[in-house]
Amino acid sequence: MGFSYAQGLVLLVTASMVTVGLANLTTIVGGSEHWHYGFNYTEWAFRNGPFYLNDTLVFKYDPPNISPFRHSVYLLPNLWSFLTCDLRKAKLVANVNQGGGEGFKFVLKKWQPHYFACGEHDGIHCKDGRMKFFVMPLPRCRG
Numbered sequence: 001m002g003f004s005y006a007q008g009l010v011l012l013v014t015a016s017m018v019t020v021g022l023a024n025l026t027t028i029v030g031g032s033e034h035w036h037y038g039f040n041y042t043e044w045a046f047r048n049g050p051f052y053l054n055d056t057l058v059f060k061y062d063p064p065n066i067s068p069f070r071h072s073v074y075l076l077p078n079l080w081s082f083l084t085c086d087l088r089k090a091k092l093v094a095n096v097n098q099g100g101g102e103g104f105k106f107v108l109k110k111w112q113p114h115y116f117a118c119g120e121h122d123g124i125h126c127k128d129g130r131m132k133f134f135v136m137p138l139p140r141c142r143g
């Protein structure tokens with residue numbers, strides 16, 4: 001039982017569609033606003049999502065030698081710490097220097113919620129500056 005030409009063609013077309021579907025996206029957090037105090041990143045994430053596994057988020061912010069405004073990127077451990085901007089158990093993923101140039105790239109490798117926040121000024125950038133957002137990367141749907 002070999003494949004007919006038509007079946008082969010269908011397979012080829014399907015395979016190329018899957019490849020396109022698997023292309024990883026790279027998104028600059030905040031778009032042209034980059035990563036700064038006061039922009040609503042929750043709304044940005046809502047409008048620009050959903051995100052998928054292996055997509056890349058790029059955080060862009062000037063390092064302290066260029067800008068007086070310092071920013072960073074932390075991952076908060078759970079929803080409660082995210083809602084309250086509690087940084088005590090947060091994990092630093094990019095320090096104040098890492099957002100320069102092409103920006104800091106974070107690949108969404110894990111199928112779990114990601115609670116991102118800026119850690120500067122003891123949580124004030126997160127709390128009052130709205131520098132936080134939530135991403136649950138989805139598995140890419142095949143075919």
Ligand SMILES: *[C@@H]1O[C@H](CO)[C@@H](O)[C@H](O)[C@H]1NC(C)=O
Pocket residue numbers: 022023024054107
């Ligand atoms: C997507 O990213 C993963 C992990 O970084 C990589 O293995 C894969 O080749 C990438 N796929 C494409 C289409 O770029």
Ligand SMILES: *[C@@H]1O[C@H](CO)[C@@H](O)[C@H](O)[C@H]1NC(C)=O
Pocket residue numbers: 040042043130
């Ligand atoms: C951000 O925007 C969302 C959606 O428009 C809104 O519900 C939310 O209150 C805003 N957040 C802040 C902290 O202003």
Ligand SMILES: *[C@@H]1O[C@H](CO)[C@@H](O)[C@H](O)[C@H]1NC(C)=O
Pocket residue numbers: 022053054139140
């Ligand atoms: C993500 O990339 C890794 C390799 O870095 C690969 O093993 C995994 O299957 C990819 N996941 C998805 C959903 O593309």
Ligand SMILES: [Cu+2]
Pocket residue numbers: 036037070071072118119120125129131
């Ligand atoms: Cu900040």
